Amino acid sequence: MSTPWTAPDSSNPYQPTGAxxxxxxxxxxxxxxxxxxxxxxxxxxxxxxxxxxxxxxxxxxxxxxxxxxxxxxxxxxxxxxxxxxxxxxxxxxxxxxxxxxxxxxxxxxxPGASGYSVNTNQWGWEAKPGIIPLRPLTIGDLMxxxxxxxxxxxxxxxxxxxxxxxxxxxxxxVTAFLPTALGSVADSNDPQAQLAGTEDLAVLLLxxxxxxxxxxxxxVAGTTIIMGMLATTVSQMMIGNKVTLSQAWAMTQPRLGAxxxxxxxxxxxxxxxxxxxxxxxxxxxxxxxxxxxxxxVLLGIGLFLxxxxxxxxYFLSIKFAFASVxxxxxEIGPIASLKRSWNLIKGYFWPTLGRIFLVSFIAGxxxxxxxxxxxxxxxxxxxxxxxxxxxxxxxIAITTGLTTLASGLVTxxxxxxxxxxxxxxxxxxxxxxxxLMQASVQPQ
Numbered sequence: 001m002s003t004p005w006t007a008p009d010s011s012n013p014y015q016p017t018g019a020x021x022x023x024x025x026x027x028x029x030x031x032x033x034x035x036x037x038x039x040x041x042x043x044x045x046x047x048x049x050x051x052x053x054x055x056x057x058x059x060x061x062x063x064x065x066x067x068x069x070x071x072x073x074x075x076x077x078x079x080x081x082x083x084x085x086x087x088x089x090x091x092x093x094x095x096x097x098x099x100x101x102x103x104x105x106x107x108x109x110x111p112g113a114s115g116y117s118v119n120t121n122q123w124g125w126e127a128k129p130g131i132i133p134l135r136p137l138t139i140g141d142l143m144x145x146x147x148x149x150x151x152x153x154x155x156x157x158x159x160x161x162x163x164x165x166x167x168x169x170x171x172x173x174v175t176a177f178l179p180t181a182l183g184s185v186a187d188s189n190d191p192q193a194q195l196a197g198t199e200d201l202a203v204l205l206l207x208x209x210x211x212x213x214x215x216x217x218x219x220v221a222g223t224t225i226i227m228g229m230l231a232t233t234v235s236q237m238m239i240g241n242k243v244t245l246s247q248a249w250a251m252t253q254p255r256l257g258a259x260x261x262x263x264x265x266x267x268x269x270x271x272x273x274x275x276x277x278x279x280x281x282x283x284x285x286x287x288x289x290x291x292x293x294x295x296x297v298l299l300g301i302g303l304f305l306x307x308x309x310x311x312x313x314y315f316l317s318i319k320f321a322f323a324s325v326x327x328x329x330x331e332i333g334p335i336a337s338l339k340r341s342w343n344l345i346k347g348y349f350w351p352t353l354g355r356i357f358l359v360s361f362i363a364g365x366x367x368x369x370x371x372x373x374x375x376x377x378x379x380x381x382x383x384x385x386x387x388x389x390x391x392x393x394x395x396i397a398i399t400t401g402l403t404t405l406a407s408g409l410v411t412x413x414x415x416x417x418x419x420x421x422x423x424x425x426x427x428x429x430x431x432x433x434x435x436l437m438q439a440s441v442q443p444q
Contacts, residue, residue, distance in 0.1 A: 004435050004439035005329035005331075006330055006331070007340060127433075127440075129240040129437065129440035130239050130240040131234075131237045132238055135427065135433060137427070142355065142420050142421060145416070146417045146420065147413075149233075149412075149416045150416065153233060153242055153243075156229060156230070157230060157412040158412055160226070161226050161230070161411050161412050164225055164408070165222060165226075165405050165407070165411070166405060166408075167218075168218045169402070171214065172215050172218065172219075172400050172404045173397045173400055175210075175214045176401075220260070220264075223411075224256060225252075225256065226411055227328070228328050229248050231252075231419050232248050232328060234420065235329055235419065238436060239436055239439045255328045258337075259324060261334040263324065265334045265335065266324070266338065269316060270313055271313065274309060277305060277309045280305075281299070281302045284298040285299070318345065318349065319342050319345055320342065321356060321418060322341040322345070323337040323338050324337070325418060326341055344425050344426070348425055352421065352425075355421055359418075360414070362413070363414050366410050367406060367409065370409060374399065374402045374406060378395055378398070
């Protein structure tokens with residue numbers, strides 16, 4: 001099913017195309033008349049290139065708006081051309097490169113998105129059906145839109161997020177306690193209880209690895225569900241729709257499998273430079289073991305390469321930043337989502353990097369403050385329970401769970417912010433403001 005978020009090269013009834021001429025060759029969306037709410041020819045609305053009605057001849061045979069012979073290239077009734085080539089309202093030039101005023105949707109092909117004129121570098125009007133204005137967004141717009149989303153629908157953006165993170169935190173607490181408890185048995189002075197030999201150490205190691213694996217899987221699953229729900233919810237709030245929890249889940253649930261695949265593929269591709277670097281370092285180490293001089297040089301080169309490796313990882317993480325949002329909203333697979341994110345950010349890498357760095361800094365500061373508060377309390381408690389080994393293990397598990405839960409406090413902000421950034425890039429590059437405006441007036 002096509003949605004307003006479908007990529008522009010797909011079959012999308014919302015997507016503006018050149019096949020629907022509006023005023024002066026533009027694209028007319030909706031049923032309102034253009035030009036300040038005035039009716040079109042003879043009081044009729046302007047529907048994608050229909051000729052005017054009313055039977056009135058054109059005034060003095062003058063040419064139509066912007067020098068065009070009429071709406072969509074059609075002459076007016078009676079063989080006369082359309083209303084004359086006088087300038088538009090308020091001394092503006094003909095409405096072929098200007099946005100229709102009065103809240104109308106006569107999106108011309110020249111302006112780009114939401115009334116923005118490439119020629120004049122100005123905006124004619126600014127619609128705001130939801131949490132963001134339908135124009136290229138500033139950092140202030142992104143921040144205010146993110147907080148507006150949380151205020152308008154806290155049940156999903158905050159309540160649902162914390163509920164999922166609470167389950168993930170509980171799993172983290174349990175899995176963090178088991179290896180610690182097993183290790184305490186291994187270190188016990190009781191010969192009957194003590195684990196012995198390499199087999200027991202292997203069991204301890206495998207238990208620790210299994211614990212980390214369960215924690216990672218639970219975090220990925222929780223993050224997947226949260227990101228899908230928040231992206232769906234925020235996308236609806238952009239066009240003025242407030243969805244319920246059941247509605248958001250109904251829209252998100254079919255995309256969860258693809259979203260998990262996107263998380264996995266993105267993680268592998270992003271960490272590929274580190275994997276290659278690690279394999280090289282292992283090879284250099286074996287060379288060093290065989291030949292100190294040659295191997296030492298190679299190890300030095302490998303350590304020097306660590307800086308570009310880290311830069312490459314960060315570069316890839318920015319280029320694929322919107323892959324998960326794209327998977328949910330555009331309803332495409334993991335590989336296609338990565339390609340789409342790469343192409344969407346092309347030409348906007350540095351602004352995207354700066355914006356992501358800003359929200360990461362803010363989220364990190366908040367999460368660090370909360371984490372520091374939790375660490376301070378648990379540190380004092382651990383000092384008081386230093387002689388109680390079982391109590392210390394329980395405290396470590398509780399600390400792990402609370403830290404995981406605290407990270408969920410900033411997730412609504414970062415997820416909403418990134419979804420709005422994705423919409424902003426589409427507004428700048430794909431005339432997406434027109435699509436959002438049309439979607440906002442469609443019956444739900």
